[in-house]
Amino acid sequence: SSPSPSGAAPSRTARPSRTADPTPEPDPEPQGTSSGAAETPGADPPAACQVDYDVLNQWPEGYQAAVTVTTRHTLDGWRVAFTVPEGHRVTHMWDASVHQTGGRVTATAADYNAAVAAGGHLSFGFLTARQGSDTRAYDFTLNGRVCEVA
Incomplete structure (x- = not known):
């Protein structure tokens, strides 16, 4: 008997796809990489905070x-x-309370200013004794996360 144009042909076309190996193909991308659109190579995550550092007064020794x-x-x-x-x-x-090891200074919240809302501000101030005229502070972190200096 001769196959009809719409009869046996579709089932024969479907049969090879059913006889293919049911094991899924391995992921062509190596483990440990991602191709997510949200990630940009070399892009840093957003800073946890923004710091405004102001020198209010200075004198030769501090x-x-x-x-x-x-x-x-x-x-x-x-x-x-x-x-x-x-x-x-x-x-x-x-x-804040202060702890300093070498040039690294850590300011820790007081009991009365420890709670801060998202988008809120915290503030503290300090005096220094110094050698030289440089008054910059840098490499700010908040609870271990990098901050951006304004």
């Missing part, structure tokens, strides 16, 4: 600075760390 941090996340406590030039020592800090 200076007074104020730090205001705007956070992207709600905080129930905070630690702001930053680096000051070699030979600088924070001698007094207000609205």
Whole structure:
């Protein structure tokens, strides 16, 4: 008997797809990589905060600075760390407690200012004793996450 144009031909066409190996094909992309559209090679994640660092007063042996941090996340406590030039020592800090090892300074929230809403601000200030005229602070982090300096 001769096959009809619309009869047996469709089932024969479908049969090879059913006889293909049912094991899924391996992912052609190597493990540990991603091709997500949201990722851009070399792009850094957004900063956790933005820092406004201001030197308010200075004199030959020291200076007074104020730090205001705007956070992207709600905080129930905070630690702001930053680096000051070699030979600088924070001698007094207000609205936070201070710890310094070498040029790395960590300001930790006081009980009364530990909670900060997302998009909110936290502030503290400090005095330093210094060698030289440099008053910059850099490499700011908030709870270990990188901050952008305004």
